[in-house]
Amino acid sequence: MQNNCIYLDNNATTKVDSEVIEVMLPYLTDYYGNPSSMHTFGGQVGKAVRTAREQLAAILGADESEIVYTSCGTEGDNAAIRAALLAQPEKRHIITTQVEHPAVLNVCKQLETQGYSVTYLSVNHQGQLDLDELEASLTGNTALVTIMYANNETGTIFPIEQIGLRVKEYGAIFHVDAVQAVGKIPLNMKTSTVDMLTLSGHKLHGPKGIGALYIRRGVRFRPFMIGGHQERGRRAGTENVPAIIALGKAAELELLHLEEAIARERKLRDRLEQTLLATIPNCVVNGDVTQRLPNTTNIGFKYIEGEAILLLLNKYGICASSGSACTSGSLEPSHVLRAMGLPYTTLHGSIRFSLCRYTTEAEIDRVIEVMPSIVERLRALSPFKNDDAGWLQGQEQALAHR
Numbered sequence: 001m002q003n004n005c006i007y008l009d010n011n012a013t014t015k016v017d018s019e020v021i022e023v024m025l026p027y028l029t030d031y032y033g034n035p036s037s038m039h040t041f042g043g044q045v046g047k048a049v050r051t052a053r054e055q056l057a058a059i060l061g062a063d064e065s066e067i068v069y070t071s072c073g074t075e076g077d078n079a080a081i082r083a084a085l086l087a088q089p090e091k092r093h094i095i096t097t098q099v100e101h102p103a104v105l106n107v108c109k110q111l112e113t114q115g116y117s118v119t120y121l122s123v124n125h126q127g128q129l130d131l132d133e134l135e136a137s138l139t140g141n142t143a144l145v146t147i148m149y150a151n152n153e154t155g156t157i158f159p160i161e162q163i164g165l166r167v168k169e170y171g172a173i174f175h176v177d178a179v180q181a182v183g184k185i186p187l188n189m190k191t192s193t194v195d196m197l198t199l200s201g202h203k204l205h206g207p208k209g210i211g212a213l214y215i216r217r218g219v220r221f222r223p224f225m226i227g228g229h230q231e232r233g234r235r236a237g238t239e240n241v242p243a244i245i246a247l248g249k250a251a252e253l254e255l256l257h258l259e260e261a262i263a264r265e266r267k268l269r270d271r272l273e274q275t276l277l278a279t280i281p282n283c284v285v286n287g288d289v290t291q292r293l294p295n296t297t298n299i300g301f302k303y304i305e306g307e308a309i310l311l312l313l314n315k316y317g318i319c320a321s322s323g324s325a326c327t328s329g330s331l332e333p334s335h336v337l338r339a340m341g342l343p344y345t346t347l348h349g350s351i352r353f354s355l356c357r358y359t360t361e362a363e364i365d366r367v368i369e370v371m372p373s374i375v376e377r378l379r380a381l382s383p384f385k386n387d388d389a390g391w392l393q394g395q396e397q398a399l400a401h402r
């Protein structure tokens with residue numbers, strides 16, 4: 001198995017920090033007690049879970065009683081949305097955006113078949129929301145507004161607190177999918193308008209299979225998972241102790257390194273982006289460059305296919321991601337980039353590089369070194385002329401021959 005790659009796909013998942021593994025291991029071996037048990041053996045595990053919960057709460061500026069562990073970010077999103085609706089059965093309207101993660105979008109789509117009406121807010125070419133559109137959509141019938149903190153594909157950050165102020169005027173519950181924000185930018189729930197917030201362990205150098213939902217004290221919550229009294233009755237099921245311990249440590253480390261990581265990643269990201277833009281013709285940055293995660297750049301290389309770029313990058317051991325989701329063998333451009341109304345020529349050739357605090361200068365240098373030739377090679381191979389008209393004509397011909 002390959003493990004010496006240049007890993008620039010940190011918005012998909014991250015490496016588990018070695019310190020995180022170290023603190024987690026004893027809970028897979030010696031300390032296997034059930035934290036709810038009455039005996040000392042289980043009780044000491046319960047104590048460790050409490051410490052981990054405090055560590056996680058600290059990165060959000062939350063109280064430990066406001067944290068509910070989940071199995072992943074997807075569960076957090078599902079649980080928050082359903083809880084908000086169950087708590088207000090008389091309200092039948094939901095507001096979200098066109099650029100959410102499938103863990104929110106597909107839940108909303110299903111709810112539409114169950115009698116709910118859903119408003120999917122649009123975004124502009126920079127991927128930014130129009131707050132007037134939000135304001136016009138809010139009514140007394142709106143049960144829930146669920147909007148992501150930062151976009152996983154472009155890194156665009158939404159003005160969450162400005163949104164929250166408007167949501168509060170209408171008495172709706174405000175849920176935020178912050179899976180891409182936690183550990184990447186400072187957050188403080190004490191001064192926030194957010195009612196519920198989702199995070200996921202494997203996006204912040206913790207393990208897969210653990211996440212959490214922050215639920216502000218006083219917010220009405222109806223559990224999704226019913227059973228025992230774990231998580232103060234808000235999520236039944238014996239706790240995933242090793243992963244909870246790991247997530248606590250991961251959060252502690254993220255908070256400890258946050259300021260330094262932001263500065264470092266932003267500098268590396270900007271150098272990568274600016275150099276690629278300067279050395280490769282016909283490429284553009286996708287997203288709101290003024291409101292963006294420090295670790296993410298999404299670049300559209302016109303007239304070529306993102307998948308082809310990824311394959312060649314892969315040959316150099318470089319891991320990145322394209323905006324496209326390869327569904328059932330057909331190459332569908334990303335719903336996020338489509339919602340931004342990007343031109344067809346850019347939609348297909350967009351690549352996301354997402355850095356982390358382990359990313360090195362040398363790794364960025366290597367990408368800067370190989371990218372121009374990759375793009376040049378693909379453009380030379382392309383049967384289509386390297387201009388908008390020629391490219392479109394080529395696409396039409398290709399479609400006609402299917």
Ligand SMILES: *Cc1c(COP(=O)(O)O)cnc(C)c1O
Pocket residue numbers: 011012071072073074075101103148150151152177178179180200201202203211
């Ligand atoms: C990764 C991700 C999720 C899903 O989290 P999982 O833990 O993989 O289920 C949800 N929302 C966003 C924005 C993400 O990036």
